[in-house]
Each structure stands twice: as C-alpha cells, then as structure tokens.
Amino acid sequence: MATKQSNDAGFYILTVNDAYSSANVLTKVAAWDIAKGRLDANLWALYDRTRHKNDVKVGDRLLIYIGGTKRARQHFVAKSTVAHIEGPSKLKSATAVGAILGSDVYRVLTLKDTVWIEPVSIRSIFGSLSFLPKHSKWGATLMGGCKSIRREDYEIITNSGFDG
DSSP: OOOOOOSSOOEEEEEEOOEEOSSOTTOEEOHHHHHHHHHHTTEEEEETTOTTTTTOOTTOEEEEEEOSSSTTTTEEEEEEEEEEEEOGGGTTTOHHHHHHHOSSEEEEEEEEEEEEEEEEEHHHHGGGOTTSOSSSOOGGGGTTSEEEEOHHHHHHHHHHHOOO
C-alpha cells in the first residue's frame, strides 16, 4: 500500500491528545509523551476514524499539535514531511511499533525532516489562521486527528516558531 509522491504537497496538522495506555487502560498517557514517542520513531499512525486518512500522501508537510491537558497543550511542537505510507500489516508484529502507535492502525506514516521547536501557542496566532472560527469555541476544529490546512496557514505557524 505504499504510495507515490505527488508534485503538489498538501499541508496538514496532526493532532495528538492524552490517551489511555494500550498496555494498561487505567493509565492515561500525556499527549506530549505520545507525540515524542511517535516522532522519535519517525512514525505516525492514522486510525479508522482519522479525518483525511486517505488524503495524506508522500511529500505532504505536517505540523504536530498537542491537545490534551498537560505539557505543551494547545501548542504546535514540531513539523515534518511524509516520507512513506504503509498499511499496518507489515508493522503489526513489531511490539515497539504497537506500543508507540497503539492498536487498530489504518495507515502508518513514516516521517522525515522532523524539526522540534519551542512550542507555539495556537492562542498567540489565533486571529491569523483561516481555518479557525472567529469565535472562542475553536477546539472542535482540530478534533479528528488530522486537519487539512492551506499553505498560507502552514507558513504563518512555521514562521511563528520554526527556524527554517
């Protein structure tokens, strides 16, 4: 299920929230820790109910957004590029991958060129982003795990906290 690269990169925000551990459903794992584990492994899971799961392609540019209630919540923390896309069948037997991505994975993005940043608060650039509603209840806009955005929004966010 590997995909070919397109000349026209898309732009997406991958959102991660606090979640219960796949090893112990009584243990909640902070969104920051989930993102760090995935980015350190250069892997990001898209699940059955993830928005845009079939739209993301090789070469697309990604921003990582931390939801949740703990460290760096409501902040963009990294950017990356999709290097490869694979169905979960080849990866399900890898225990480390299961621990990082969880179960019921629909597709796995292999990432490259990941850059961590000093977290950028979405509140600090709220009025500049076209995909956010102009009222205070904007949290639902980033629900669903993956949000398609315009190049201009990507550039506003990256220019707010990324070097390069």
